[in-house]
Amino acid sequence: MRESQHNGPEPRLGLTFSENPDGTVNWHQPVSDQFVDPSGRFATGGLAVLVDSGLGAENHRRRPSGKWTVTTELRLDLIGAPREGSTGLGIRADHLGHDGHCLTTRGEVVDDDGEVIASGLVKTMEFAAGVDAEGYDDEPPWPSALEPGTLTEVLCLTLSERGDGPGGSRVVEGVIAPEPTLANPLGNLHGGVFAAAAEVVGAAVFPHERDVSSSSLDVRYVRQIPLVQPVTIRAEVLHDGRSWGISQVTTRDERGRVSAVATVTVYGRR
Structure with missing residues (x-):
C-alpha cells in the first residue's frame, strides 16, 4: 500500500483515522499540549480541526461525483474538558442530509471512556474544484506527525493586545504565519485552523x-x-458581563472584505 501524501493540519495535530468494513470512519486525536492556550486553560479551539475534518468528511463522501466540498458553517459547543489522564478523543458522526444547497452532519466529541465532551455541526457546499476529487479520496490514512507545543505554537499563531475597539474596549489581534501544513488541499487556510485560532x-x-x-x-x-x-x-468584545461574555472574530482579504467571521461565547465569573 502506498504512503499518504497528505501533509496538512490533521497530522500536524496528531489526528489519524481508520476505515471500518461497513464504511464508517474512526477518528483519533491525542490529548496533549495542543489543547492549552497562552493563559494555561483548556482551549476549545483544540477540537476544531477534529470537528471540521471528522464531520466534514461525512459530508464530503456524500457529495456528487466530480465535486469538491468546502465548509461554510461550523459550530462547536464545549460540555467539559477531557478527564485527567485521558489519552485520546474520537468523534461520533450523524449525517443529517442534503437540502439541495448544503450537506449537514452533526456529531459528538468523546474521550476514551466514551464520555461526551463537546458537540459539533458542520455544513458544507460542493463545487467544481481544480483538484482530482476522486483521486484525493483514494489517499490512504496518513500517519501522525504531531507537532509538539501549545495550541498557539502548533497553529503558528502570535497574539497582540490593542485598545482601539468601540469606546476604547480591548481588542486582540492574532497573526497566523503562512505555514504550508496549515493549509487545506486547495492551498487555502484550513477551516478548522481558522476556527481554532478564532x-x-x-x-x-x-x-x-x-x-x-x-x-x-x-x-x-x-x-x-x-x-x-x-x-x-x-x-x-460584543458583551462583557459579570458571568459571561461574547466576542466577534473576523479576518479580511486584501480588499477589506470579510473572509470568515466567528462568535466566541465564554462563561466564567470575574
Whole structure:
C-alpha cells in the first residue's frame, strides 16, 4: 500500500483515522499540549480541526461525483474538558442530509471512556474544484506527525493586545504565519485552523481575572483565505458581563472584505 501524501493540519495535530468494513470512519486525536492556550486553560479551539475534518468528511463522501466540498458553517459547543489522564478523543458522526444547497452532519466529541465532551455541526457546499476529487479520496490514512507545543505554537499563531475597539474596549489581534501544513488541499487556510485560532483570540479579549472557559464557537466561512502571507484575525468584545461574555472574530482579504467571521461565547465569573 502506498504512503499518504497528505501533509496538512490533521497530522500536524496528531489526528489519524481508520476505515471500518461497513464504511464508517474512526477518528483519533491525542490529548496533549495542543489543547492549552497562552493563559494555561483548556482551549476549545483544540477540537476544531477534529470537528471540521471528522464531520466534514461525512459530508464530503456524500457529495456528487466530480465535486469538491468546502465548509461554510461550523459550530462547536464545549460540555467539559477531557478527564485527567485521558489519552485520546474520537468523534461520533450523524449525517443529517442534503437540502439541495448544503450537506449537514452533526456529531459528538468523546474521550476514551466514551464520555461526551463537546458537540459539533458542520455544513458544507460542493463545487467544481481544480483538484482530482476522486483521486484525493483514494489517499490512504496518513500517519501522525504531531507537532509538539501549545495550541498557539502548533497553529503558528502570535497574539497582540490593542485598545482601539468601540469606546476604547480591548481588542486582540492574532497573526497566523503562512505555514504550508496549515493549509487545506486547495492551498487555502484550513477551516478548522481558522476556527481554532478564532477561539483562542476570541477568548483572549476578556480580562485575565475572569476564569474563562469557552462555551461555544460559531463560525461562518464567507470566502477562501489564501495562505500565501500571514493571516490576521481580529477579536472585539460584543458583551462583557459579570458571568459571561461574547466576542466577534473576523479576518479580511486584501480588499477589506470579510473572509470568515466567528462568535466566541465564554462563561466564567470575574
